[in-house]
Amino acid sequence: MTQNTLQKEENTIWQNSTFMKLFASYSISMLGHWFDMVAIVILFGYVWQANPLVIALIPVAYALPQVLLGQFAGVLTDRYHKVKIMMAADVMTAVLTAILLFTNTPWSVLIIISLRAAVNVVHNPSQQGLIKLVVKEKLIMKAVTLNGTVNQLSKIIGPFVGATLVGLFSPKLCILINAIAFTISACILLFILLNKELNRKTTVPKLVKSSGIGFWAEWWQGWKIVLNSKVLFISLLATIIGLTAIQMVDIQFPVLFREIAPNLPELAGWLMGASGLGALVMIVILNRFSKLKKFGWLIGASMLLIGIGFGGLGFLREGFFILLPISLCFVAGLGVGLLTITFQYIIQTETTEQEIGRVSGIVNSAMSFTVLVSPLIGGMLIQSFGIIPICITSGIILAVLGLSLVFGNSLLFERSVNVEEKVAAGE
Template sequence: MKEKSYHPSIWRNTVFMKLFASYSVSMMGNYFDAIAIMIIFGYVWQAEPIMIAFIPVAIALPQALLGQFAGVLTDRMNKVKLMMIADILTALLTLLLMVTPNPWLALIVISMRSVVNVIHFPAQQGLIKQVVGEEHLVKAFSLNGMMMQLSKIIAPLLGGMVAGAASPQLCLLINAIAFSLSSLILFSIYRKQEKPDFFLSKTENNDQMSFWQSWREGWGLVLQSRILFVSFCFSFTGLLFIQMIDVQFITWFRDLAPTRPEMIGWLFASSGFGAVVMIMGLNRFKAFRSYGWLLGGSMLCIGIGFAGVGLLKPGFDLWLPVLYGIVVGLGVGLYTIGFQYIIHKNTTEDSIGRVSGISNSIASLCVVLAPLIGGALVQAFEAGAVFTGVGAICLVLGIIGILFQKFLWAETVFLKVSSN
């Protein structure tokens, strides 16, 4: 296993900062893309709720089917090269998405794009594990998390204005340009790597194991570690309920405020603001004392925000969805940092790709199944009632995680927490 280069500050870690720049550009493009797709489906094509529910399914199904196998590949192949190729293909498919004439063809292109993107999450997590020292892990997660949430604030606001002033297709073009720039940044890392296999994380055991042996070993790591197993079960139970209605915001606000499509952008932006506030607070710590507050607190905040959105009535005060979005964002910030931290603290450099791939695969399976259930529920009942019910379930789950954390995460090592 290669030794990490010591950097007194994460800002002096050249490889990580280039990786962070690539992530920042592509993430900004992603949220321009998300706004464009929601506006095209919801307002241009006037798609039914069940059709809108197929959007996350088209994104997540390839991730669910291929995510864990992508994790095995990233533990065996050059991570930077894989990410660079994926970014180029993503840019080309986004250009194709611009000219699709109907929802069904758009869903096919979105699925194709998800196939090439399946490598990103495990490859990125593996690279962070390789190039960032343990003392800087929380800062690395915080930087990535803050950039993702800032993208949620900036891109929806700008994307809404661009889509209104020109067309949502222009937002798709911005995403294609962003992924092209990301691939160029990754190429600069690939070109200057110290040796051809520098970004391969393999040991003698990995060299001797077959692909399927590596895959089984990854599952063994998750099932044998109580911390990982409980964290996976807790997180993905919450995610299953959240994803039932996460994509139905457009349906609910289309009923509540049919002449205010920009409310979706405000909600996304306020959620991003809340997450940034939480992540900045967590950035003060070098380690975390317990995991129940991270994951349980996340579900608690998300439950409160979702339930509040579900209780909105026509003619609501405009500050209310902004407030609920901020509360949801606080929970997202806790989850963003907490779950990544748990995975990194309980894996090695040679297993992080497989465990991250399994995580991505299970999360994507939730995204495949849950929106279909949620879409059916919203068509059968009022969307507000479904939002309120899901919020209540998340609220209860969060309380359980906080109150019973010593039992659930019995193997948690109580680490010293120090602020900068």
């Protein structure tokens, strides 16, 4: 009986009880997060009538703690029990979110959002590490795509349902839902800790934890892992360049469409939905695969799809067929889904159990930096040259980068024998 159960756990992700509990915790907290995001935006924009500069600080409050603390959070998650770290973060997040219910000024909310984001920097490195720890390698693709699916569905369902609840009741109801969601998430994680078998499965073996070096040495070692791995470094560099080009433009779509479709303010929402749907479709497709190969082809294809979608928008003129921009954003969404899952899969397969937290922390820090810097660069360029030339240029850059990665796959993404041996040893 035990042998049959073990066999099932090895053959299907749904039979991995440890992962499914972690997955449930992640799903609930992600849905609550997007309810909360809608509430914050509506409070600032409509209830408090905050000026544009203050509203622009909302993404800064979310991203800046990730930039400053993400790498160090990765070291922390490599050193200690990841489930305990996540549970503590969920409890503190729930408390800080509850405090938001009693705040009535934009500045106090920004401070609490920043504190909450600082607490949450440990989540992604811990989650990546736990996938590596409790999921068999042949099922990692299933685990990554399941998390990606929940992430995309949360982005669609959370804002839609959240906005409806805000219209019927109050923005603070969505904040309360988020506090409850993180409390439930913490309770699920507590159940894992109280179960001796699940607790054992989520504990990194002592031989893995006892590296015998200090905190700062481990942090620097994480950077050396990224810099010395050709696959990790090239994929991270390509992703940063791609995301910078994307984020320079996507936040400025209202500027483009108020020029060529001034009577369709709702179009921005439709395009966001089309992009999210495209990403979700791609993730569902990728879920059918057990592993990914030819990383240059996959990342290159994702850049090409995003470049076609974004660059194509720059060629639209007044009187365009309404399904054209929706189709272009759907294509771009396919590329975003392919890029996201491929890069997460690379992090999982190119690291060992004792490295993945640090690598994930470094990656999160770098990605958050692009979130802060790219919109500012894009805003200045668009102010100088206009939205249409920048949109087309970004699309061309992404397409050229994508084609370069496709044709340079064998050179840029060839794994060395040392890396193969190291990953095999870590498994």
